[in-house]
Amino acid sequence: MASLRDIRQKIKGVSSTGQITNAMKMMSTARLNRALDLLKQSKVYNNKLSAMFHNIKSHITPSKHRCLKKEEVKVSCVIVIGGERGLCGGFNQDLHRFAYETIKNNKEKEIKLVTIGKKVSAFFNKTDIKPYKKVNDLNVKEAKETLQPLCNELISLYSAKKIDEIKVIYTSFISATKKSLTQQRIFPLTEQANSLCKNESNNVTFEFNPSPDIIFENLLPRYVQTTLYRFLLESNAAEQSSRMAAMTSATDRAEEIVDDLKLQLNRSRQALITREISEVISGSQL
Secondary structure, three states: OOOHHHHHHHHHHHHHHHHHHHHHHHHHHHHHHHHHHHHHHHHHHHHHHHHHHHHHHOOOOHHHOHHHOOOOOOEEEEEEEOOOOOOOOOHHHHHHHHHHHHHHOOOOOEEEEEEEOHHHHHHHHOOOOOOOEEEOOOOHHHHHHHOHHHHHHHHHHHHOOOOOEEEEEEEEEEEOOEEEEEEEEEEOOOOOOOHHHHHHHOOOOOOOOOOHHHHHHHHHHHHHHHHHHHHHHHHHHHHHHHHHHHHHHHHHHHHHHHHHHHHHHHHHHHHHHHHHHHHHHHHHOO
């Protein structure tokens, strides 16, 4: 049986751990609220931009723009958006497994992998699928501008026919308790990809100057940037939500362990007192 001193030390250690996880839970809650605010703002802008983009797309000739054509896919660019830190339950592991299996299932295609986030970059560095490009240490608030060079590079590669499609794998935020591992195609543009903006564009009419084709080409990088940024914000919200849930669970578990240790301490103390009383009584009878 553990001594009273050992039990007290365990109580102290577990209590300290519980205080740390509780502090991390509160930090994650605050970060989740900020992430949700950014996501809400981004959705409004993204939906309006998508509405404009969808409207312009309906006024141009698809044959003039490669991103509107259906072609054979030989080289696929896959962007995987993951977490920057750990201690978020199975968030990173689930995404890594889903992304790896999804890419492996496309054996007939050449893959150009782009990773966003330290954890996902580190994971793929240890696999047989090495990243073509890594983007780490992103500040979420400044990520939109940071992602612009990447978006321009990918559009250039697509225009030069060095890649045939662009897909994004990320964790979609649904609610604080529900997330979904998601794969979305950005290029080539399809009706499914534009379903996000149809509701916004139904009652909107635009007059074009210059021509729709010129506006389309200039709007394309902005559309890709805002779409990728929205996916990043969803992933960030899902990561913070997972970390909050993990830290809440850890804090609750620490409290349960402390309660069990206190019960064990009381029983050990009672047993010690009982033994001492027995020894006194036995000694007095001699």
